[in-house]
Amino acid sequence: MTSRRRFISLVPLLGAATLARAQAPAPLVDPKDPTAAALGYVADATKADKAKFPKYAAGQACSGCGLYQGAAGSASGPCPLYAGKAVSAKGWCSAWVKKA
Numbered sequence: 554m555t556s557r558r559r560f561i562s563l564v565p566l567l568g569a570a571t572l573a574r575a576q577a578p579a580p581l582v583d584p585k586d587p588t589a590a591a592l593g594y595v596a597d598a599t600k601a602d603k604a605k606f607p608k609y610a611a612g613q614a615c616s617g618c619g620l621y622q623g624a625a626g627s628a629s630g631p632c633p634l635y636a637g638k639a640v641s642a643k644g645w646c647s648a649w650v651k652k653a
């Protein structure tokens with residue numbers, strides 16, 4: 554097989570691998586990540602440190618935050634504050650802003 558033919562035969566595989574990587578869900582933010590820790594991020598909003606972050610109010614969660622970019626009903630999704638990571642829809646951090 555010529556190298557050109559071999560290359561052409563591999564193109565669909567490379568495309569599939571690229572597509573799979575593009576669709577892979579981003580890893581969840583580690584609450585111990587320095588940015589997450591500074592903002593008080595927790596994967597379960599009910600576990601927010603209410604003493605340290607008194608602005609937290611019951612019912613607030615990433616899914617209701619204006620910065621949350623996950624699809625409606627998704628378990629997790631991107632947040633611009635944590636590039637390359639996903640936050641839990643049930644999570645919370647002190648940058649929470651009410652979704653418009």
Ligand code: SF4
Pocket residue numbers: 594614615616618619620621622632633634640644645646647648649650
């Ligand atoms: Fe969740 Fe909003 Fe904080 Fe992002 S900014 S982690 S979506 S509460």
